[in-house]
Amino acid sequence: MKSYRGYLIDLDGTLFRGTEVIPEALSFMDQLSKANIPYLYLTNNSSRPPEKVAEKLRDFGFPAAPDQVYTSAQATAQYLQDEMNSPSVFVIGEEGLVRAVAGAGCEITEDRPQAVVVGIDRQFTYEKMKKASLAIRAGAAFIGTNADRALPTEEGLLPGSGSLSAGIAAATGIEPLFIGKPQPIILRYALQKLRTTPEETLIVGDNLETDIRAGVNGGIDTLLVFTGITTPEMAEQSSIRATYEVNRLSEWNI
Template sequence: MNERAMKGLLIDLDGTLYHGTTMIDGADRLIHYLRNESIPYRFVTNNSASSPEEVANRLEAMGIPATSEDVCTSAQATAQYVAGLQPKASVYVIGESGLHEAIQDAGLRITDQFPDFVVQGIDRNLSYERIAQAVRYIREGATYILTNPDLLLPSTNGLIPGAGSIGAMLKAASGKEPVLIGKPSSILMDYSLTQLGVPNQDTWVVGDNIATDIAAGIAADCGTLLVLTGLTTAANYSSYSEAARCKPDLICESLEALIQTVSNHR
């Protein structure tokens, strides 16, 4: 049993609190418990397409209490990272509304000509012309930032290519490695810790994916707790942990078990 205190939680979403548009049993009770006990938490997602308001509305529609202030997205972390490197920088964006909004909110300037940075996330209306421009700018010296490495993401029609798949094309064509923001990178986690206001030694990362959630928590020196509610199950745990080359500090079979674990670690 890991005795690190649980004074704050960074919680994954898809596979941890819901599947598609269906809440996982206990997700609403978990959030009510955290609120009632005044335990700080943030929802942390690699999603760069949606704004925090859109993510919160989606959770509320499933019955999971949420506000936009509870949400930390890879788009927000990306924008803050770029602004920290170069305030008011010019940015060529491949992405959807959530990424555009985050870039503008950070005081950065979106441009289609001679950018300082190429920032790329998921873009379901992407054209070959915009890919070609991005490659040209990266090869000419623009810093390439990738919001998240997810190769696939769920949709109503099954799995579709994610930001990582677009990134694989940009990387191959430009010959440049991107700066990775989303899980398993610690950059998204560091941004989320700042929003949470709890030191990493007292914060636990909760998720269902060893290769992203748990690896990111380890990279940020947080406690890590795997829930067997989504991608990882008791049957595939050994193979997944071996492939990811890491293991969580704790494992909970359900969200009800997670509530009890948090209570035991107060």
């Protein structure tokens, strides 16, 4: 196993499960912190701003500052700013996404937006879907924070933001541009923030379809941990291959 100068680390299923911390993850993060190895908590969840994500992590006992968190909302906002010159946007999403888009200099509007951005929105309505569909049919760019159709919670798998985007895609006949894992866009921005190259970075996660596929797509080594959504049997049967696999993070040497 080679040594890595930077880590991109998934949250749910990797560091905690719902409201339950994964004990081995605490010692893993403590080792990273003590070794002064830079890392980012990389999440597809767009609902919370970085400071609230960091606060939740600290409540679990993890070392976390807001600038060590990078969300799909932040990556989406950065894309809007860098690639679309901060367009006017109709946002379907929660606080984390709204704040990130506004912070990128975009006007948030329902009146003839240049882009429609869709993240997780637990107050999603037919009216929002109608406005998004009309705007996209009128020429607005269609962007999704991530393609995750299911969101793991204590209740079970609930509809994710990808389900909302899928509904709008069905209504318009237009597929969204997704930003979050496993797309390379979020990885490009995360590496810029981490200041490491793909060759010297490791992605750590529990999900073959998002975390591990992201590494495969981006040419970054991956560590699959079997504490979340992916089981060893699923990994064995999948065509997606992680660089490394461990049952728990305590088996990994920093």
